[in-house]
Amino acid sequence: MNEQLLQYIWQFQYFNNAFLTTAEKEPLRIIKPGIINRNQGPDFENARIQIGSTTWAGSVELHLKTSDWEKHQHQQDKNYRKVILHVVYENDRPQSGIPVLELKTRISRSLLKRYNSLMQAQSFIPCEHQILKVPAIIFNVWKSRLVAERLIRKGMVIQQYQEANEQHWEESFWWLLARNLGVPVNADAFEAMAKTIPLRILAKHKNQIHQLEALLLGQAGLLNDSFEDPYPKLLQREYAFLQRKYGLSAIAYPVQFLRMRPGNFPTLRLAQLAAIIHSSAHLFSKLLEEESLKKAKLLFKANANDFWNYHYSLRDQSTYREKAIGSAMINNIIVNTVCPILFAYGCFIDKNRLKEKAIRWLEELGAEKNTITKGFEELGLSNTAAVDSQAFIELKSRFCDERNCLHCTVGNYLLKQEK
Structure with missing residues (x-):
């Protein structure tokens, strides 16, 4: 007890x-x-x-x-x-x-026994042998609430952004998008980098892709080495000029490459982020008006500069491969950046349409696949859309892992059942 x-x-x-x-x-x-x-x-x-x-x-x-x-x-x-x-x-x-x-x-002694069983379970989730006993209607309502709670919790981070940038939603979206491209290892570094480059500066240089790359890579501290290739040298010169012009200081966060697939190298991700900025303007405003998920995804379908078709980093050359942002990363952006900020803005201006659109896009988007979703699938639970995977991630991280069964609808249902 x-x-x-x-x-x-x-x-x-x-x-x-x-x-x-x-x-x-x-x-x-x-x-x-x-x-x-x-x-x-x-x-x-x-x-x-x-x-x-x-x-x-x-x-x-x-x-x-x-x-x-x-x-x-x-x-x-x-x-x-x-x-x-x-x-x-x-x-x-x-x-x-x-x-x-x-x-x-x-x-009831049986209630105490069921509670102790949940608390002492060493399985994937405490109730993995009982979760299928929960009626589908109860579980589905709980999943909907989990998704809403996850969006609200992410909205609290966006609220902190808003307080830091004087309620500039486009700026907050830029910070959140940059953080998303750094997931998971370089998220903090990418966010810190984004906060050092105001959108007004990016807007002045959005038509020059090499200047955008110079700003992003330079502020991330990735242009400090000596290079032989002409393009990195060009970026260094551009950055030196822009750094003096705007009084910029590179971030102190270390950017990581270790144990990372080349497709996730921070150099490439920053180049792709520069390509998004280069190809689109006022992204947040466009997303507010767009109703089609298919068209919204096109806003992030950008190809990195030609140099990156032969490189993953600023040094080593590789065989040719077009470095467009893949569908998996675009889906990741929709789930972790677009839907949370649409939901947060809908709460801010009290517009249910935006909140409903955020959830609708999660329903239309394919499910995420990771160790957490795989665990729930192996228990016999359906994971067909992002709304399912987001609910499972929230359930596992905020309730199952913390043994927070008393505040979980599934745990409540199972505790009340008399065997």
Whole structure:
């Protein structure tokens, strides 16, 4: 037993509440268990109970043992003066002034056994042998909520961007897009790089692809070496001029190449990012107006400069291969950049159309394939669209891995089932 489980049991009244009495043997009736309090103070607020013939309204505090009240020094805290009931798992000592309700003998042993089984499971997810018992309608509603929660959580990062750039949505989109092209290893470095180059500077040079590359590669600290090839030397000269002109300082973040496939080399990804900027303007505004996912994806279908068809880095030459941004990366951009910022902007201006479009595009987009989605597929769960894979990633990372079963709809359903 722990306090989180005790709060869960009290919140949903998962105990035998027949003929309740306080520790002093006074008849007790729970009219309203209260609303859980996530802030400082008692665990539940706005509760209503009846003791004997008197009805009380106030707060409820929960502890594993009655003695925890004094151990936590609640008797000295004014926030606890409105507590009308002290609910404990075990009443280990008398308490004067506040009625005590002990639940130890009223909680189902099978519920505790199911909870302990989930907490101790060493499998892919705690409930992997039971998850298919959850009715499809319950699971699908939960998946929809998981996707919305994931978009809202990503929107909190965008809100931080907005606060940093004085509510400039195009700028925030630029930062988020750059971070996306750096995934996963160089995400922080690419974001830091983007924040050093305002869009107004990029706009002035968008028609000169080599100047865009010079800005991005130079600010990422990738033009500091000595080169033999004429093109990297050109980029160095361009960057030196632009750096002086705009008073730019390269980022301090190290950009990583180790254990990375050539197609994900930061040099190539930055060249592709420059190609996107070169081929499009006001991307965020265009995405707000676009309704077709197919047309939205075309905005990111850009070919890197010809130099990169023979290179993955600024040094070593390779055999010819066109370095267009692939469909997998475009899908990644839609999932991790476009849909989150559309949803966030829809929340900001209170436009359901934009929020619905973000979710619709996730429904239309093919599912992501990774170790997490593979794990759920092996359990027999369908993963056919990005909306499925995003739900699975959120479920695994925010609930399963953290053993947050008490706040998971699947965990709640399984805990309530009597075997």
